[in-house]
Amino acid sequence: MKKMKQGQTWKNWAHTSESTPERIFYPATIEEVCEIVKDAGKQKKSIRVVGAGHSFTKLVQTDVWLMSLDLLSGIDSIDEENGTVTVLGGTRLFQIGEELGKRGYAQENLGDINVQSIAGAISTGTHGTGIEFGNVSTQAIEIVLVTASGTILTISEKENSEYYKAALVSLGSLGIIVKVTLKIISCPIYEYTSQKVHFSQLEKQLKQFVKSNRHFECYLFPYSDIVQVKTMNISERKPQSLKLHHFQNLLLENYLFFLISEMCRLFPKSSRFFSRLSAKAVGSSSIVAHSYQLFATPRIVRFREIEYCIPLEHMGAALIEVRNRIEEKKHKVHFPIECRTVKADDIWLSPSYERESAYIAFHMYKGMPYESYFRDMEEIMKKYEGRPHWGKMHNRKFAELSDTYPKLPEFLEIRQELDPNGVFLNEYVKKLLSIS
Template sequence: MYTVKPDAKRWSNWAGNVKSQPKQVTVPDSLEDVVSIVRDCKRSGRSIRVVGSGHSFTPIAQTDDCLLSLDRLTGLYAVDPAERTVEVWAGTKLKDLGQLLFDQGYSQENLGDINAQSIAGAISTGTHGTGIRFGSISTQVVGLTVVTAAGEVLECSREEHPDLLRALQVSLGMLGILVRVRLLVVPAYRMRYRSIRMPVADCLSSLDTFREEHRHFEFYAFPYSDTAQVKFMDETTELSQVNQAWSYMKKMVMENAVFWLLSEGCRLIPSLCKPVSKLSAQAVPTVDESGQSHHLFATPRLVRFYEMEYSVPAEKMKAVVEEILQVIEEKQYAVHFPIECRYVKNDDIWLSPAFGRDSAYIAVHMYKGMPYQPYFQRIEAIFQRHAGRPHWGKMHTMKAEQLHQVIPRLEDFLALRTQMDPDGLFLNPYLSELFGVPVRT
C-alpha cells in the first residue's frame, strides 16, 4: 500500500516562487501503488499532479489536492545490451542515473547543466542540453510505461502506440503518470571541457563555426559588458585531467558562494548590478579539463533565481542576443545574471519547442527576491517577435491562443488529452488556463 504523508502541509518548488498546500501527498513504492492512487482519486473526485524535484519555475506541479511524489520509484529496472537501451524508474534523479549508467558501461548522449531533476520531470518539460546534432533529453526516450486516467497501464514505444509516445515525450504530466522510462544510451565516453573568455562580438560572428565544429557549444553574454564566456565540450580519449581542489574551488566557492554574496549585494543595492556583471565577465575562468561525460555536463547551482527561456529558430540566435543586450543597455535593467545561449536539434515531439526546426534556446535569469517582471516582459516580447516558443518549465506569459500559433501539433495533443483524460484528472488551474481546457470540478 502506498504511503500518505499526513504532515505534508506545504510544498514549494526549487525557486520558491510556486507554493501550494496539497490535501494529500502520496508516495508510491510500486507500479501497483500508482494504479491504486489513480483509481482512488478518480473514484473520490480528486485531481492529481506529479512532482519530481520541483525544478520547474512554472506552477506545473502545483495542486491543493493530491500531490504524487516519485521519490521512491528510482533506480535501474532493466538493461538491454543488444538494443543498447536501459529502463529506469521515473523518479530517478539525473545525477544518480549518470552513475548507474556508467556502472553498466553506458552514458546518456547529452545532458543539461543541472542534474537535480527526475528523469520523468526532465522529459515531461522538454529539458535539454546543447549541441546542434543532439535533441532534448526527451529524444532519447524509446519507450514509456504510463498509468492512464482510467487506471490502466500502457506500454508505449515506437512500435506500440507511437503517436502516444510522441505526445508523452513532452506532456507536462497531462496524459498520465510516467512510471518507467526506456532510454536509448551510448557507450560511456570521456569529454574535454574548455571555457574561455572572448569579446561577445567575436563569439556572435563565429556562431556557425562553433556550433558545427564542436560536439557541444554554448555561451553566456554578460549585460553591460562586451565579454562572453564560451564553452566547448568534445569527445576525447584523454585520461581524466581534473584538478579536484581547483574544480571544487571554482564551482562551489567562486560560482556559488561568491556569486551569492554579490547577488545579495545587488538585491539590496540594485545599482550594483552593472559593476557586478562587468566583474563577473572579467572573472570568467579559463578551464581545460577532461573526464567522464556525466561528471562534466552538470555544474552545481546553489544560487536561487527565476528563469525564462524561449526557443527560436537556430538562425535567429545572433539577432535575438544582440537585441536583448541592446534593450538591457537602453532600459538599464537591474540585472547581473548573464544570458545563457544553447543549440538543440529539431525533433518530431508534439509539444517540443524544437518541433520541426533546429533551435536556439536563449534564457534570461533574475536573482531570487529581485523584481523580474519588467525585464522578463520586455525580453519575452523579443522572443515572441522571432517566432519564440516557451520552455514549459520556465516562466512565460503565453496563453492558449498564442500557443496555437507557434506549436504546430498543439491541437492534436489537446485532442489526445481529451481522449486520454476526459475528466481532467491530471489538470490543475495553471494548465487549464494555459491550454484553454476545463479543469476538473
C-alpha cells in the same frame, strides 16, 4: 503500504509555486501508483505529480492530491545489446549518470542541472546543448504511463504508436510516467574548455562555434562585451581528477556569486558593476573527464528564470537586440544570459519541433524585481518566433501557443481521450491549454 502525508505545504525549488495539498502520496511501486489513481477516480480527485520540483511555473501546484515519485526510483535494467536502459519515473538524472557510468555507458546529452527526475525532464522538454543532439525526450524510446483509469499503458513507436509523439512532452497531462526506456551510448571522454571572447568575435564565429563543437554554449554578461564560451569535445586523453574543477564551480559559481547576488539585491544599482566584474573574472580552463561528470554544475543560488527557444538562424540577431535592450532600459540584472543549441525533432509539444533551435535563458536573483526585465526579453523572443520552455516562467496565452505549436490540437484530442475527466489537470494547466 503506500506512504501518505496530509496538511504539508509544498514548494518548488525556486519558491515560485507553493500549495498545501489535501494529501501527498509517496508510492514506491507501480502497483501503488495504479491504486492511488483508481482511488482518485472514485473520489473525483485530481492528481499532479512532482519529481524534483525544478519547474519554475505552477505546473505542479495543487490543493487536491499531489504525488511524489521520489520512492519510485532506480534502474530497472540495462540492455547492452540494444543500447538501452530502463529506469523508474522518479529516478534523478544524476543517479542515472552515476549508475550507467559504472557500466561504461551514458546518456548522449544532459542539461546543466541534473537533479530532475527523468519523468519531469521528459514531461517538460528538458534539454542540454549541442546541435547534433535533441532534448532529453528524444532519448526515450518507450514510456510506461499509468492512465486516468489506473491502468498501465506502454507507448513506443511500435506499441500504441498513435500516442508516442504526444507522450514525449506532455506536461504530465496524459498520465503518470512510471517507467522509461532510454537510448544510451558508450560513455565518451570529453575535454571541457572555458574561454573568454569578445562579443564581436562571437558574432563573427557563432556559426562555427555551433557547428564545429559537439557541445557548445555561451554566457553573455549584461553591460559587458565579454562572453564566456564553453565547449565539450571527444578526447583521447585519460580522465583527470575533478576535485579542483568542482571546488572552483562551488566557490566561484555558487558561494562568491551568492555574495555578489546579495549585494545586487541590497543595492540594485550595483548590478552593472558586478556583472562587468563577473565577466572580467572569467578565465580560461580545461578539464578531461567522463561526459556525465561534466554536463551539470551545482546550483545553490536561487533565481527566477524564463527561457525561450527560437530558430537557430535568428540567434545572432536576437542576442544583439537583447544586449541593446538591457542597455536602453537599464535593467538591474547581473545574471549572465545562457545560450544553448538543440537539434530539431518531431515531438508535438517540443519547443524544438521541426526546427534547429537556439535556447536563450534569462535569470534574476531571488528577491530582485524581475517582471520588467522578463517582459522585455520575452517581447524580443516573441519577435523571433519564440516558444517558451514549459518548465520556465512565461506569459504566453493559449492563442499564442496555438500559433507556434501546429500539433497542439492533435495533442489536446489525445489528452481528452486518455484523461476525459481531467484527473491529471490543475488550474494552471487548464488555463495554459484552454481546457474547460
